Amino acid sequence: MTPGANAPLTAVRVTVEVTAPQRLDVSGLLLTAAGRVRSDADLVFYNAPHGPGVTHRPATGAIPDAITVDTWAVPADVAKVLVVASLDDPAATFAGVEPTATVRDADTGRVLTTFTPPRLGRETALLVVEVYRxxxxxxxxxxxxxxxxxxxxxxxxxxxxxxxxxAAAPAYPPPAPAAPPQAPSAPPAPSYIPQSTPQSAPPAPSTPPAPSPYIPQSSPYIPQSTPNPAPSAPAAPPVPPPMPAAPPSAPPAPAEAPRVNLDKGRVSLVKGGSVSLVKSGRPPLTAVRMALGWEPAKRGRNIDLDASCIAFDANRERLETAWFMKLNVFNGAIQHTGDNLTGKGSGDDEAIDVHLDGLPAEVCGLVFVVNSFSGQRFNEVQNAYCRLLDAASGEELVRFDLTGTQPHTGVVMCKLVRQFSGEWVMTAIGEFVDAKTARGMVKPSAGLL
Structure with missing residues (x-):
């Protein structure tokens, strides 16, 4: 089998063995149609070897670790059993290791199919195969x-x-060492006795008090050349204190990214540009498709890009992620069309359909991300683009070409943000990060909302 390929099972009970030059631990995950376990008990491994319809077989001698699935005994609410392999040595990686899955008829030992994943790198665990309804x-x-x-x-x-x-609580810093004792200094001379005046001399007449701090020396109210008024003259009116200095002005706010609407047809966005998904005099769009395309590798390993959509609430907390391992969320309001492993074929390679009216009220932002699952950096990928279409008519509304690529494996392509008015605004982002799956994109995406 090749990555993404599927085949019907010709046995009711199957055993999935995973072998490699290094020792592996093989586990099974029982997943619902939503791509989640029902409870922690749905992880079957060497410390919990029995689950409903799924058992773990430990390695003994030449017999490798394996997971056996009895399809007749799997509960009706379990849609798939995911077989996982992890390295026994926590310091090791799959670099240079070629694990192979062998699927057998559990009753006869007959080999049904085999699968060797593409060359791996720094990974320490692997989703090997899934047995699904x-x-x-x-x-x-x-x-x-x-x-x-x-x-x-x-x-x-x-x-x-x-x-x-x-994490250990940070230790309080040790107290600062006491300052070394100072040599006793001579008591200061009284301020009203000049330092050159002997103590026996009578004190000099005190100098007139300094001008009030409220009146600057250059104040126009009392010129410096004006003598003090005579005692018989009426007292000068009190001088109001000057206005307090204005606080330093804040730096000017950055100019807001230009925002346009769809009145003039298709919009080509640049990084930071925004477009409102409305047309004057027409109802707002209710269903859109975000499509991703790229060129296949001309040499070396296939390029496997993955498009995902991460949904956030008003506090920038992740609600759900639609990706190739979980194709629909929010009861189908967001639907991924499936994984393309190479980019071969004309047109879009992966797409995500979003029914905006079907999203729960707590969904305030959608962030579309792309990852290079096969590990190539984006500066090795040719002609990658992202485009937004009217899902009803197929009309292309917005295109964002991924230019100025950088040597990273993940990119936050764009975001859709729900406004207070209810309209949705798309903004091109184009921020690169190092992450090979959608899981590593959640934190940087939240920071860009």
Whole structure:
């Protein structure tokens, strides 16, 4: 099998073995149609080897770790069983390691199919294959997605609680060392006795008091050349204190990104540009398609770009992510069309349909991201673009060409933000980060909302 390929199962009970030059731990995840576990008990591994319809077989001698799936015993609310392999040595990675999955008829040992994922790198865990329902039929799909943060990263993505190690409380800084004792200084001479005046001399007449701090020396109210008024003269009227100095002016706010609407047809956005998804005199758009395209590799490994959509609430907290491992969220209001592993073929390579009216009220922002799952940097990818279409008519509304690429594996392409008026505004972002899956894009995306 090749990545993304699927085949029908010809046995009711199948065993998935995963072998590699290094020792592996193989686990199974029971997932619902929403792509989540029902509880932490849906992780089947060496410490919890039995689940409903799924069992773990430990390695013994030449027999490798394996997961066995009895499709007749899998509960009806479980849509797929994901088989995962992680390295036993926490310091090791899959670089230079070629794991192979062998799917057998569990009752006869007959080999049904095999799958060797493409060459891996810094990953320490791997989504190997999934056994899934399609109507009344059971099928198997080759996945081959690696994770750099091990089994814990996979478990978190699919809804299993992972106890993070508690960071030690920062120690209070030690008290600053006491200042060295100062040599006793001579008592200061009284201010009214000049330092050159002997103590026995009578004190000099005191100098007149300094002018009031409220009256600057250059104040026009009392010129410096004006003598003090005679005692018999009436007292001068009190001089009002000057107005307090104005605080330093704040730096000018950056100019707001230009915003246009769709009145004049298709809009070509540049980084920072915004477009309102309305046309004067027409109802606002209710369903849009975000499409991604790129050219396949001319040499070397295939280029596998992945488009994802991350939904946030008003506090910039992630609500859901639509990506190739979870194709629909919010009851289908956001629907991913599926994974393209190479970019081959004309036109768009991946797309995400968004029914804006079907989104829950708490969804305030959608961020569309692209990752290079195969590991190539974006400066190695040719003619990548993102475009927005009217899902009803297929009319292209907005295009954002990914130019000025940088040597990173992730890019935040654009965002859709719900305004107080209810309209949606799309802004091109084009910020590059280092992340190979949507999971690593959540934090940088939240910071750009």
């Amino acid at each position: 399609r109507g009344a039929e059971w099928k198997i799909r080759a996945v081959g997605q690696g994770y750099a943060d091990g089994l814990a990263g996979i478990a978190s993505d699919f809804g299993i609680s992972v106890d993070e190690p508690q």
